[in-house]
Amino acid sequence: MTTMPTEAFNPERDLTSPSLYSLNLSAAQHCTLAWVEDHGGLFQAIPVSAEEVAEDCGNSVSTVHESLSRLENLGLLVKASIGVYRINARYYFTLHPELREMIAAALTDPPVTPDDRARAPRKVTNTDARRRKTLRSVD
Template identity: 85%
Template sequence: MTTMPVESFNPERDLTAPSLYSLNLSAAQHCTLAWVEDHGGLFDAITVPAETVAEDCGNSVSTVYDALARLEGLRLLVKTDAGLYRINARYYFTLHPELREMVAAALTDPPVTPDDRARAPRKVSNTDSRRRRTIRPVT
């Protein structure tokens, strides 16, 4: 039995997306993506009411539905089972390479492990123990 070699983690490949320019997005699609980002869809899954987006972006409701479908098809937007949308994190990391490097380091650095001193009980200083023994009158 032969095993396929497992590719190692590569942040430039695994945490990036094609540029928006190369995806040939329409103005309505850009506006819809910006609306989702401006309303918190970058960090949380949010509801995207087509009527509100259409009013805010100056588009028709059907244009917003078409934009959402294309953005979801391109996987720029991820739709949850509950019908909420969030922006694909790879798109965000493409825009912020410094954060991509930090996440890549977090995924590849060794885990922090406590040593014997960290597992030992905390020592109480003389001042701390005196404070605990002192009874102060209530005034």
């Protein structure tokens, strides 16, 4: 049995998404995505109330539901549970290429590994030993 070689990590492919312009988003979809981003959805899943988004964006509740559905289908929003969403990290890294480069380096750089000196017991100097034996009052 032969195994197919896996493709090497490519940050330009693996940490990006198509531009929003190419996705032909409506104004309501842009507004809904911006609302989720403005309310902390970049870094964690947040509850998204269609009524609150509709009021803040000036859209109808049904338009917000349609927007959430399309954004989820496109993969721009990731649904954590019913009514709870977060923004796809690939979208975020597409907007911030400098962070994408840093993450790519973190994923491809070699791991930091302790050497023999790091694993050896820590040396205690005479001064450190005296400090540990002396009790000082706190005034």
